[in-house]
Amino acid sequence: MTSTETFYEKLKKWLDNFITGSGYTNITTGYITGELQFLVFIIILSVFFRLFSVPLAIILLIFITAFALYFAPVIKDVEKENMNDLNRVLYWMVIYFAIIIAITLWGG
Amino acid sequence: MEELKGKRGIIALIALIIITIGLLSSLEKLTGRVNPGISEVYNALAYLVAPNNLATWVYDWRGFDTLIETAVIYVGGLVSALVIGRGVVQMKKCKQESPVTSKPLEFRVESLTVILEYLGIPAAILLISYGIMIVTGSSTSGGGGFQCGVIMTSAYLLAAILYGKNNPIKFGKRFIIGIGAIGLGGYALLGLPGYLATGYWQYNIGADVWSLVPSILHTIFGDPFRLSLILKEGVFYSTPGIVPLINIAEAFNVIGAIGLIYFAFLYGWSDEGE
Amino acid sequence: MIESISNLWSIPLLVIIPMLTAIIVNFLYDKAIKPIAISSAIIILIISIISPYGYHWFCGHPALNPETLTFTFNPNIFGYKLSLEFIFGPLQHIMIFISSLILLFCVILSTIGLTKHQGPYIALLFLLFMSSAIVIMVNDLYHLWIAVEIGSLIVVGIAAASGTSISHKAALKYGLFSAISGAGLAVSLALVLGLTGFSNISDAIMYLKQFGIGEMSTVLYIAFGFFVLSWMYAGGLAPIHPLKSEVYGASYPHGTALLQAQSKLMLVAIGIIMLRLFGMLPFVKEVMIFLSVITMMIGVIMALIQIDFRWIIAYLIISHSGFVTLGIGLGTQEGLIGGIFQAVNDIIYMTILLLCCEALFYFGGKTSTKEAYDIAKKSPFIATATILGAIAASGIPPFNGFQSEIILIQACLKEGLPEIAVLILMVSVTTFIALLRGIYRIFLKPPELQDQDNSNVDLPKVLIIGIIIFIILSIIIGIYPDIVLRFIIPVVKEVLSI
Amino acid sequence: MTEVTIQLLGFIAAAILIVVGMGGMLFLDNLIKKIIAFTLLSDGVNLLLVALAYREGGIVPILLPGMSIYDFTSRAILIFPAGIVLTNIVIGVSTTAILVALVIMLYRRYGTLKASVILKGERR
Missing domain, CATH: 1.20.5 (Single alpha-helices involved in coiled-coils or other helix-helix interfaces)
Structure with missing residues (x-):
């Protein structure tokens, strides 16, 4: 198994998480867009902590990005x-x- | 409820405790230091209009607030009846889920005891006359339109519960709505004379505290309710002006609105035959 | 002595005419509803256009000058107001004009499109207009509370008017919440009243200025907290957005147009009052900005994952309420101008979208992206209008959304908050994506089955005229923003000068 | 008891009623119980207003024969908070009526009063 295949498998698995019901495409695109939007939103929000101190903001930025990517499809939880x-x-x-x-x- | 057990329940409890602490700490600061502010001014001017200063406050100083407050209970009746089925609207062009029909509440009095059967009507009549007594004495004693309306509708409820649909106090649908319309409309229009005479809506031209209107209007609206207040400072001849009239209008409105609520809850509503 | 109009004639009429119309229409129930309702709506529109600016003291009691113990009817002399004070200024002028325009179309459309027995429904529309006019004109906390309460009960009624289970559920949820927030507003009123002794907002502010708050600031903080509760409820801000959007989605689109106008009016009015009363406390503006940012992003993300066009619009209305509150929360001159201007623009372009959504009802009532197909072939006009509305909503230059968003972005940059500027841009772009998903699916996607009925549908002329009028308004404001800004700027200067 | 303690007791009771009402609406699942919790909340607000209007040795704001105006002004309860109670009662009545009407109709349709069943979240 090459590394590209693994990556492909992972991506496919990730995308499968969005699909509800009988693989309805319209809502799946919505979920994926929403997921990416949400990621960007919380990253931007984490930058806000620069108002208190800049290093804190950088650390938070890294942490939040890592966490958001780790728990990848957060959009379902957000929706819930x-x-x-x-x-x-x-x-x-x-x-x-x-x-x-x-x-x-x-x-x- | 699955989500408020466990962790979430504890978090919600902590949140409520924080709210309690905040509320208590602010109220503790306020204790004994409540600022009388404008209330003292109102109390100092009490002798100008009616002996019952609360009635004066409600219907004269803050008469317009009370108009909207009266509209609140009108809306309460309107929306309750709308939910039960009066005037449910649907788009003509498209099929929608059909509304639930509201059946009458299933209550039937199988057999009334003799005492209830013979005392029910007098009790209802007594209640109604008590309501009339309250609304007519509104400017000199406690009580007023709202209380009168509530008492009278409780007489209606009593009769309906005792005797079913064919009770002695039988209101028709349109009659109840009409009473409400007369009440709120009458209250709103009682502001018109003041508006035309002085430019201020709902200026109490009967009492005419600030002498803004010609004396003829003052006499017409004020004289029927003239009273003399014997106080330590001397005798004041005051008149509540339109306050008693507003009280009566308010009573009508409350009867209409609460009567509508009772009617809809008891018998349901169908738009046919209206 | 400066002579000024202290008893403006138009203010009572703007409140009393809707109320009387509602009473008559509710009583008549079937007969003669249409002429009475429409002519009364036209009269209200005319009054809102031609009215001069000034004050009205209901019940005609003067103000007491505490130093000299004299009474005055002149609003320019400071005094303890014995009676209720309403203001009709430039802000009220523009806001009431737009909502009465929407009221007119709303009333006509509901007399055309709905089944009979529309009396109570139209009565509720008029009362809704009345409550929103009161909220924007009033300068008194006690009356504000009553108006917000009556408004919330009416919203419950309008949401429940279709009698379907969805609308009943939406109405019950919203009603339960409005019960809490109404009680909260009453607590807030009680605390301010206990602290200052006045319910007139100018008097209360004057008292706070004169005597300071000192250790009593706790009371003011808790009052602010309860006030925020009612603010969140009024505009459907962050935690309440599911309920508010459900109300928007469950009522008829023309009703939603009036509902969203009322909610924007309440947001602006309550927001300005909060800024005036609590603006001197620390953390107040931060809380307001926090709430608006959360609302903006959650609203737009929830709009992205909806599949029903009505619900997409409902969440977008919520999301764009965040712009309004953001501008007010910034508290600077640019921010306030941007926020109020955004409220005006928002009402206009959301009305375009909602009227287009109303048109979908004439094609069979299917607004879900799963069910509706190929409307563009049946009515190219509606498809074009929806796309124009989507462009206006996402802030693309020739339309009005652009003008207010650019002011908001500048205000954020000036305050040193470039992140929020980026967020505003992202929300606009995402608005476009969310709307385009629905538009493509409903208007452009060819039918999957061939047995679609191709019968011609006659849209009511009023609907088409309404859409055209609002598109023209949108373009005019987009090209010459000064025609709205000249109403807003003096108000903002006055608010900030206190 | 002194003025301060009576008023403080009123305030404490009002705050507890308000929070209990809020908590009841949050924690109780039955819709009728939620409405009852709302009436508690509303009564708490009433009590808060009544306690706000309290004055030591206060009297009812009705001018009786033989009183002096000065005495009345300094002794009558604060009329503004007392008047607001009337409004709050009216609003409570209307809200309760509407909520009960909605619950009646939803009960007819679903046959249950559980908020977690009737008003659960759903996709459209």
Whole structure:
């Protein structure tokens, strides 16, 4: 088995993770685009930590990129967390609210 | 619920505790240091309009706020009935899932005891007269339109539960909606005289605290409700002006809205024959 | 003494006429709905165009000057306002004009396209307009709370109006959430009232300026936290976006056009109030920027993976709300101008897309990319209009989206946040990708089966006129942004000068 | 008891009601229980407002014969927070009615009241 084949196998496996149902192509393209977009988004967001210190931002950048690539198809999880499940939305709402109160009360 | 057990549940609990701590720490700071602010001004001007300062606040100083607040309960009735089936709309051109039909609530009184059968009607009548008493005394004592409406609709609910659909207080569909329309529309239009006379919507031209209108209008709207307040500082002749009228309109609106809610919940709704 | 109009005639009419129309239409239920509703919508549009600027104090009680203990009816003299204060300024002018234009098309389309018994539905449309007009005009926390509450109940009603299970579910979720956020806004109002003693926003700010907050800042922080809750709910910002987008997707597209206009109005109004009341606290702007960035990216990513055109648009509306809040959160002059301008542009181009989506209902109601095919052959006009709307939404030059996004990008660069500028660019590009997926599938893809019916479908003329008007508006604003900016810039200067 | 403790007790009870209501809406799965939790939340807000309006030795804001205006002004409860309670009650009634109506219709369709069944996340 050559290295190109392994890479091909891996890529195919990775792509297979996106396919839902009967391999519907339209949604698969959406998933792949969404995955790449999400990757870029969190990389850009990690750069934000340069506001506190530049080395921290670089370390975070490397870590986040590595983690995101390791857990590759994160888009499914992102979608699951952003589903319109009422209980989940309420949960996230309470978390956000607590974070806002914590930041403003003890940070400011 | 699968996701709020375990780790997520604990995180949510911690979040709630953080919210509690934040809320308590802010309220602790506020204790004993609440700023009276504008409330003191309102209290100091209390003798100008009606003895019940809360009624004055609700219907005169902040009368327009109360109009929108009244519209809230109107919308509550409207949307509840809409959900139950009144005026569900669909696109003409396309087939959609058909709406669920709302059946009447299955309640039937098999046999009433003699006491209930004979005391039900007088109790309902008493409730209605109590409501009328409350709305007419609104500017001098506690209570007002909203309470009156709630009491009267509770009489309706009592009669409906005791005697079923053919109860003595039998409202038709259009009658209930009409009462609501009269109530909210009447309240909204009671602002018109003030608007035409002074340019301020809902200016209380009966009380005319700031003497902005000619005395003839002041007399027309103010005199029927004139009262004298005997206070330590002397006797003040004041009049609540349009406040009692607004109270009555509000009562109508609340009867219409809550009556609509009860009607829809009890009997369901079908658009045929309306 | 500077004489000014303290009792502007148009403000009560802008609130009372929709309310009375709603009452009449709801009562009549079938008969005479169309002429009454349409003529009343036209009257509202005319009033919103010709109205001068000024104040209105409902119930006509003057302000008390605390130093001299005198009463004044002049808004330019500072005083404790005894009655409710509404403002009609340039911002209100442009916002109310656009939403009343949408209201007009909404009402006409619902009288044409819906089955009979539309009375309650049209009443809700008018009341929705009323609540959004109140939210943008009001200068009082107490009244703001009531208006937000009535608005949320009406949104629940409009979402539930079609009676399908999807819409009922969307309405229930949104209703449960609006219950929480409404209570939160009430807590926030209570805290500000306890701290300052005023619910009039100018008075409260004046009090805070005069006496400082000192150790009471905790109270203001918690009030801010609860305020953010209602802000998130109003615009469907980050954690609530699934519910808000479900409401957008579940109601009829013309209703969604009005809903998104109302939500943008609420975002702008509440955002400006937050900036004025809490702007001096640290971390406030950071929280607002954080929420908007998350909303922007999650919204657009969720739009990418949708397969129904209605839901793609619904998530894009959420995502573009993030632009508006970002601009307001930046708190600088450019940021605010960009944010408010973006709100105006957003309302316009999303209305184009939503009206095109409404047209799909006339072709059988299939908006899913799995089911709809080849609409372009049946109606080239709608296909062109959708593509133009997509171009406008993704900020490509001749259209209006470009102008506000460039201002936002400049504002971010000026603040030293180039990452956010990059994010804005990426979101615009991704918007185009997401829309193009739906457009290709629905309009351009040839039918897989040959037995498609080729019957001609007559689109209502109003729909076509509406789409053309909004496209023209979009192009005009794109070429001469000054016709909107001259409304926005003075307001922004006033907000920042406080 | 002094003014401070009474008001503080009111505030603490209100805060607990608000958080319990929020937690109930979050943790309870039954839709009717969620609505009940909302009424707790709304009542908590009411209690907060009532406690805000509290004054030591306060009286009902109704002018009775023989009172003096000065006395009334300094003793009557704060009228703004007290008035807001009325609004909150009305809003609570309307919201509850609408939510209950929606739950009735969804119960007719699905035959269950579980939020995790009726309102679970789904793809479109």
